[in-house]
Amino acid sequence: MSFSYPGGQGAVLRDITLGVARGETLVLTGATGAGKTTLLHLVPRLADPTSGRVLLGGTDVRDIPLPRLRAAVGCAFEEATLFSASVRENVTFGAAGASEEEIEAALTAAQARFAYDLPWGLDTRIGEQGMALSGGQRQRVALARAILCRPEVLILDDPLSALDVQTEERVTTALHQILTGVTALVVAHRPSTVALADRVALLHGGRITAVGSHRELLAAEPAYANLMTMEHEETLR
Numbered sequence: 001m002s003f004s005y006p007g008g009q010g011a012v013l014r015d016i017t018l019g020v021a022r023g024e025t026l027v028l029t030g031a032t033g034a035g036k037t038t039l040l041h042l043v044p045r046l047a048d049p050t051s052g053r054v055l056l057g058g059t060d061v062r063d064i065p066l067p068r069l070r071a072a073v074g075c076a077f078e079e080a081t082l083f084s085a086s087v088r089e090n091v092t093f094g095a096a097g098a099s100e101e102e103i104e105a106a107l108t109a110a111q112a113r114f115a116y117d118l119p120w121g122l123d124t125r126i127g128e129q130g131m132a133l134s135g136g137q138r139q140r141v142a143l144a145r146a147i148l149c150r151p152e153v154l155i156l157d158d159p160l161s162a163l164d165v166q167t168e169e170r171v172t173t174a175l176h177q178i179l180t181g182v183t184a185l186v187v188a189h190r191p192s193t194v195a196l197a198d199r200v201a202l203l204h205g206g207r208i209t210a211v212g213s214h215r216e217l218l219a220a221e222p223a224y225a226n227l228m229t230m231e232h233e234e235t236l237r
């Protein structure tokens, strides 16, 4: 498929053919502005391709009723959207019947246990009209939500970008368990997060320029090796 923003200058995604097998974690990486977030948006239909198709289990996503599609695809985007509601409501959105234990497990996996220490614990109102959370805290609440609704497909857009290295390490370890057997499309920059991948796809200038294991790409793709070295140095700084 290809994608252009209405009124935008040319195609942001060009001739993309990319498959994610059931149970596979595919990490999408590439420089800033490469089109990673745009590509993720096409799965839960936050946008539709300009040409071509996006299939979920063989069905064009446009033929799946939107509520059914949104229930099947759990997302945590880079700019985490929280609702003006309590932490509990934010986390259980899409998983209304979740038990207290399940909520706690999701918050723990997402390293979001700080929520228990807020003035009213999980009943503390956050979001626009509530308590202001940091970017990293918002990301972790959004991640807990995505984990809790146990979607068939998990879409994570740089879910760890606002975390410090130590927190990131803990979330990565927890994510590793969560992603086992789950069909996931994850945008990541840092080598530590890329390590979660069964396969890595490199997006450059709107095209998929390489797909393979982290090792294969490191050995064969100078652009990939550069990207990883840059990110690694960024992390150490």
Ligand SMILES: Nc1ncnc2c1ncn2[C@@H]1O[C@H](COP(=O)(O)OP(=O)(O)OP(=O)(O)O)[C@@H](O)[C@H]1O
Pocket: 005, 008, 012, 030, 031, 032, 033, 034, 035, 036, 037, 038, 039, 078
């Ligand atoms: N709403 C929009 N309208 C027009 N152009 C857009 C819009 N959103 C993004 N773009 C453009 O599309 C291209 C890809 O953007 P996208 O956000 O998908 O990149 P990205 O790979 O996610 O980058 P980053 O790593 O910085 O998050 C960029 O050139 C961007 O300027």
Ligand SMILES: [Mg+2]
Pocket: 036, 037, 038, 078, 157
């Ligand atoms: Mg992005």
